[in-house]
Amino acid sequence: MKLLKFLISLVLTFAVFYGLDAKFGSIPPIGKFLYPSQGIWQNETNESTTGNIQIDGLLDKVTVHYDEHLIPHLFAQNNLDLYKAQGYITAKHRLWQMEFQTHASAGRLSEIIGEKALNYDRQERRRGMGFGADNSLEKMQEDPEVVSFLEAYRDGVNSYITQLQPKDYPVEYKLLDYQPELWTTKKTALLLMYMTKMLAGGDSDLEYTNALRLFGKDRFDFLYPDFFDINDPVIPKEHDWSTLENAEQTPIPESKILLDSIAETMDKPHPNNGSNNWAVSGDKSYSGHPILANDPHLGLNLPSIWFVMQLATPEHNAFGATLPGALGVISGFNKYIS
Secondary structure, X not given: OHHHHHHHHHHHHHHHXXXXXXXXXXXXXXXXXXXXXXXXXHHOOOOOOOEEXXXXXXXXXXXXXXXXXXXXXXXXXXXXXXXXXHHHHHHHHHHHHHHHHHHHHHOOOHHHHOHHHHHHHHHHHHHOHHHHHHHHHHHHOOOHHHHHHHHHHHXXXXXXHHOOOHHHOOHHHHHHOOOOOOOOHHHHHHHHHHHHHHHHOOOOHHHHHHHHXXXXXXXXXXXXXXXXXXOOOOOOOOOOOHHHHOOOOOOOOOOOOOHHHOOOOOOOOOOOOOOEEEEEOOOOOOOOOOEEEEEOOOOOOOOOOOEEEEEEOOOOEEEEEEOOOOOOOOEEEOOOOO
C-alpha cells in the first residue's frame, strides 16, 4: 500500500512538472512564464534611461532625455549615430511590435501563433508583400546614403536585441514563448509594405468588373478615372503613358459575377475611412499662431501605430511621430515646416 501511494505521488509530481513545462496549443508553458528569475516578474522595469547611450560603433556622443510623458528626445552629432540611436531606443520600447508587424507583412505569423494564421500568411504571400519589399529595398540600395542610414538603424536595433537575456524579453515574447530575431534592412521594407497595404490595400476588382459590364467602358472610365483633373498631379500630365494605353486589357465579362457566390479575396476597408489635413488661421487661434493638423486615419492598434520622439543633430531638429521600424520622423515638424 505504501509503495502504491509512493508511485501515485511520483506520477502526480511528474505530471505537474510536465504540465508546467509543456505548451498546450497557444498557451505558453506556465512554469516558464511564471518562473521568478526569467518569467513575467522580470518585466516590471523602468522604461526610461536618461543620459548618454552606450551602443557599439557610435562615432560620437549620443544623449537621450525622457520628458514627463516618457517621450524620448535624442541628440547626436551626426546622422549615422542619430539613426543608430533611434533604432536602439525604438527597439527598447516597441521591439515586439516591430517584429510582429513585419512577420505579418512577410506572411510569417504562423511561425509564432501556429496554424490558425496559415490562411492569413498565404493571403499576404499571394498579395506579393515579400516581392514588393524586395523591390523597394532594391530601389533604396541605389542611394548609398539611404543604405547607410538603413544599416545604422538596423545596427541600433540589433545592439539592443543582442544585449537581451531571456529574462529581459518583452512580455509578449514570454506569452507566445519565442525569442526575437535580428533586425534586417528588409524588415524596414516589409514595414513599408505593411503601411502600403493599410493605406491602399483595398480590393474592388469584382465590383469594378460588374460595373464595367453594366455601364460599358466609356461610362466606366468617366465614373472611375485613372487620373483626376481637379487634383494637381505629382507626375506631369505631359508624361508619355502610351505604353499603358496600348497594354492588353481584360475583355468585358459576358455575364454578371455574383459577389455572394465568391468569398472576398481581401478585407474591405471601412467605407467612411479617409485621411484629412486641416489648418486654422492664426487670426482664429488662442495663441495667435496658425495650427496645422495632420490627421491620417489609420488602423487602431495596441501598441499604438505611432511612436513619438525628437531627433536632433547640429544640422537637423525634428519632433513628431514615427513608425516603429522606420527611421526618421514620419509626421511632425521642424523649425521651418510642419
